[in-house]
Amino acid sequence: MIAFGFDFDHTLGTDHGLERKALYAYAQELGHPLDPDDATWHARLDTLLAEFREGALTADAMVHRFAAVLDVPGADVDRWRAHCYALVDEFVVPLDGAPELLASLRARNVPVAILTNGWTPLQQKKIARALGEDGRTLPILVSDEIRAVKPAKAAFDALVDALGVPRADVWYVGDNARGDAGGALAAGLRAVWVDRDGEPYPPELPPPTRTVRSLRELESLTENTIAP
Ligand SMILES: [Mg+2]
Structure with a gap:
């Protein structure tokens, strides 16, 4: 199967840069509002968040470094988290045809799970907001909980275990x-690369099994070829 x-x-x-928006909101709360149009700050915060997402910084360390850059004594990671949660409803939306694709797979009893890098409560809230009922019922594996960050093989091993089929x-x-x-x-799985912008695939990587330009294209591919 x-x-x-x-x-x-x-x-x-997509969340439209929600974690960065939450840093701006937290800076405001700390009495140091940042200009959201300032490209230097934008890049600085993205660098900080990238280190956090790759697992090089804990959330706590990331928020402390943020406060240090603002020259604010002390920082509370839970305040930043609260700003993240508060922005979910406003900024998280499904991408082209995601709910329809999941409904189509569900109708054909194709097992589905989500494997995402991030922190569990926020990813769960985002996924529920974007995908509705599917977002609350699908197995969701988040890097902080499985202690493996993609592209590590261990992350994909956890996905294979959750799906219960040969890799x-x-x-x-x-x-x-x-x-x-x-x-x-x-990790021995097959790969569909979603290339919405028509980017060249990095030549040093083995090519994906399939490339699609949209989830709608993937939906017809699954119905006609991969899992009819
Ligand atoms: Mg992604």
């Missing part, structure tokens, strides 16, 4: 060439 794993951010849904029958769908497609292929 074929099964599907999905990345979430920029694959099934060669698992198709992993994601927008990130290295983290999603590259990681899945290296």
